[in-house]
Amino acid sequence: MKEAVRIGPNPASRPDLDEVMSAVALGDQSAFAVLFDAVAAPVLGVAHAVLRDRAQSEEVAQEVLVEVWRTAPRYRPERGTAVNWVLTLAHRRAVDRVRSAQAAAAREHRAGLRDRMREYDEVTEQVEARLEREQVRRCLRTLTEIQREAVELAYYRGMTYRQVAETLSVPLGTVKTRLRDGLIRLRDCLGVCA
Missing domain, CATH: 1.10.10.10 (Winged helix-like DNA-binding domain superfamily/Winged helix DNA-binding domain)
Known part of the structure; x- marks a missing residue:
């Protein structure tokens, strides 16, 4: 019987991302490069699962990875793995993007309703203009x-x-x-x- 061939790096050779995150928290750029390589694809996947739009997912993934670099000192290993922490940030950022889009759509809808209400003003203006014309006709007589x-x-x-x-x-x-x-x-x- 043949043994299954594994594609990809050997799990034993993968770095411990919790240790890598500790180095990133100290400002180690090479550690961030290792972390980036390990989490970029999963972060993009989480963002795309929420947003369902490739371009927005890429933007969110980029924002999350920048946030990871800036906020790495906040990571607490006792609360979970580094990967889970990063993916939680990605999920939250993607959900925030969805909420922001929904809020923008709601604002546009309300603005549209306000524009529609102006028709009432147009009717009022038409009535006033008609009354003014009638008054001018009366005065001309x-x-x-x-x-x-x-x-x-x-x-x-x-x-x-x-x-x-x-x-x-x-x-x-x-x-x-x-x-x-x-x-x-x-x-x-x-x-x-x-």
Whole structure:
């Protein structure tokens, strides 16, 4: 019977990661390289299991490994193995990323609802504009025929004073007087402060 062939390093030659973590806690960069090689793939796996997105999983794995380097002195071997500590950090960071994404989605949803509520404001503005137009029409009816014609030609049809004078066949000075008097009456009728 043939003996099974094992692929990969011999378990007996693997470093004790708890000891490696102690060296990392003292700032040993070569120890961190050993730790990195041992835990990078499992950290990426944990992140991907939670996030299900390759790019985000890689970001989280990178953040976790940087955090391991910075916070290695906090590792307590009596609470568990170094691998478990690192994988717990990875799981927590991935869950935080999911929660952050959910919170962002909730914020966007609330912002969308606020935008939708603006439709109410648009309706209010439309009603107010309609009421204002009606009030202007009512006030225009209080002008004399000559004043109303001059105001309508100048302000609703966009004619110049000279064009209004030519259309009404009256002198330019008369048009200016009619417009001035008509606008004063409109101002008083609309209750606009001068």
